[in-house]
Structure formats: C-alpha cells, structure tokens
Amino acid sequence: MTTQQLYEQIQQKKSFLCIGLDVDLSKIPKHLLATEDPIFEFNKAIIDATHDLCVAYKPNIAFYEAYGIKGWKSLDKTIKYLNVNYPEIFTIADAKRGDIGNTASMYAQAFFEDMQFDSVTVAPYMGKDSVEPFLAFQNKHTILLALTSNEGAFDFQTQMINGKPLYQIVLEKSKQYKNTDNLMYVVGATKADYFEEIRKIVPDSFLLVPGVGAQGGDLKEVCKYGLNKQVGLLINSSRGVIYASDKECFASESRKQAVILQQEMEEILNQRML
Numbered sequence: 001m002t003t004q005q006l007y008e009q010i011q012q013k014k015s016f017l018c019i020g021l022d023v024d025l026s027k028i029p030k031h032l033l034a035t036e037d038p039i040f041e042f043n044k045a046i047i048d049a050t051h052d053l054c055v056a057y058k059p060n061i062a063f064y065e066a067y068g069i070k071g072w073k074s075l076d077k078t079i080k081y082l083n084v085n086y087p088e089i090f091t092i093a094d095a096k097r098g099d100i101g102n103t104a105s106m107y108a109q110a111f112f113e114d115m116q117f118d119s120v121t122v123a124p125y126m127g128k129d130s131v132e133p134f135l136a137f138q139n140k141h142t143i144l145l146a147l148t149s150n151e152g153a154f155d156f157q158t159q160m161i162n163g164k165p166l167y168q169i170v171l172e173k174s175k176q177y178k179n180t181d182n183l184m185y186v187v188g189a190t191k192a193d194y195f196e197e198i199r200k201i202v203p204d205s206f207l208l209v210p211g212v213g214a215q216g217g218d219l220k221e222v223c224k225y226g227l228n229k230q231v232g233l234l235i236n237s238s239r240g241v242i243y244a245s246d247k248e249c250f251a252s253e254s255r256k257q258a259v260i261l262q263q264e265m266e267e268i269l270n271q272r273m274l
C-alpha cells in the first residue's frame with residue numbers, strides 16, 4: 001500500500017485509529033475456546049465489527065509466537081483474512097526486528113513477501129545495515145522505534161549523546177538511509193511532551209503512536225503537535241478496544257470503544273479544518 005492510499009483512507013473514514021490485535025487466550029470470551037482456532041475467530045469478529053472505524057490493524061507478533069506453530073497459523077489466517085476482505089486496511093506486524101543485514105533481509109522477506117504485511121516495526125539499535133533491507137521493499141513500510149511508550153524508554157532513548165537525546169539521533173540518522181520514502185516512526189502516546197521536538201525533525205513522516213487507552217496516553221495531547229498536513233498519525237489502542245468485554249457480545253462492545261476513539265478523531269480533524 002502507498003502512503004497516499006493510507007492518507008485517502010484516513011480522509012474517507014475520518015479516522016486514524018489502529019487497532020492492536022494482541023490476543024491473549026486467558027482474556028478472550030470462553031465460548032471461543034471451543035472453536036478450532038480461537039485466536040482467529042476472535043480476530044475475525046473484532047475486524048468485522050470495527051473495520052469501518054479504523055485504518056490499520058496491528059497484531060503484535062509476540063501474542064502469536066507465544067502459542068507456537070498454532071499461533072503462527074492464526075496470525076497467517078488473520079493477515080490473509082484482512083488482505084482478502086479488507087484490502088484497503090493498512091497492516092502492521094509489530095515484531096520489533098533488528099539484526100545484521102543478511103538476517104534483516106530474511107525478516108523483511110518473512111513479513112513483506114510471505115505474510116504480505118504492509119509494514120513491520122524495526123528496532124534501530126543495530127543501525128543502518130539492519131534497517132535498509134526493510135526499506136528496499138517497494139510500497140512496504142518500515143516503522144522504526146524512536147521514543148517508546150514504556151518507562152524504560154528513559155534508560156537509553158532520552159540519554160544525551162554529544163548534547164542530543166538518543167531518540168533525536170535515531171530520527172536524524174535514519175533520514176539519511178537509502179529509500180526513506182516509506183519510513184515511519186514509533187512514538188509513544190505517553191510521551192506527548194516530546195511531539196513538538198519530534199515534528200521539527202520529521203515533519204512529514206507518519207508516526208505510529210501506541211499507548212492510548214490501557215497505558216494512559218491522551219489522544220488530544222498527542223494531536224496538539226503530532227498532526228501534520230497529511231494527518232501523519234496512526235493512534236494504536238489494543239487492550240482498550242479488544243478487551244471491552246469477555247461476554248458473547250464482545251465484538252459489539254469493542255465496536256463501541258472504537259466508535260468513541262473514531263469520533264474523537266473526527267472532532268479533532270474537523271476542528272483543524274475550521
């Protein structure tokens with residue numbers, strides 16, 4: 001998918017919501033456990049109930065790896081279901097990969113070619129040769145961790161190196177890599193105070209913003225400086241949407257949570273146009 005197609009979807013739906021498909025078998029409605037593939041059945045119900053309210057889905061790969069081969073099969077079925085039934089939706093493999101060049105190429109092949117995701121999250125710690133193999137794929141997007149939502153982000157990412165915080169060095173350096181047209185960044189919603197500085201360095205890039213909902217990040221605070229001309233934000237909520245209820249009506253309860261977020265986004269976008 002091209003960035004333009006993603007932007008058009010945002011405009012049509014008046015939404016920049018990304019729903020995180022972080023399926024934990026201990027949290028899903030019990031009646032699904034009797035089905036052959038509870039993870040896929042859960043995802044399918046959530047997707048069918050919310051696809052018109054969001055522009056992206058983000059399965060975090062850990063939640064599938066945790067269930068071994070069965071989990072990988074559920075992930076594969078989920079991405080195929082999305083690509084066949086809702087091809088307009090942007091898909092994110094939240095895998096946080098990063099390794100030497102030839103290994104990175106294999107990771108990129110796995111997520112972009114075999115599984116046909118539109119994007120994958122990548123950790124920047126190993127530098128240029130660990131990121132560029134992902135950037136080499138046309139119409140696929142690499143989402144580099146810049147400033148993460150967790151408390152541990154302050155261990156390294158905000159540490160000063162030659163007068164600059166490390167996350168700013170990551171942003172600046174990565175802009176010099178080859179094929180950066182489809183480079184996006186992860187910035188946590190819990191780090192709203194940093195968006196003004198981040199936008200000075202990457203004014204045009206899309207930012208994937210996890211941390212709204214269960215982690216306490218505030219949508220409006222993020223939007224104050226995070227929005228750009230093309231909206232430029234994908235706001236993720238996982239637990240806040242998908243675990244709205246553990247009853248049989250779980251999907252419609254998830255839809256209610258997605259509606260709340262979408263309406264807040266629509267209001268923000270309308271206000272911006274005044």
Ligand SMILES: O=c1ccn([C@@H]2O[C@H](COP(=O)(O)O)[C@@H](O)[C@H]2O)c(=O)[nH]1
Pocket residue numbers: 020022060094147148149150186187188210211212213214215236237238239240
């Ligand atoms: O900085 C980061 C990077 C990734 N994540 C991931 O996003 C979701 C957030 O889930 P919630 O349930 O909405 O808190 C999850 O998959 C994280 O691993 C993040 O939270 N922060």
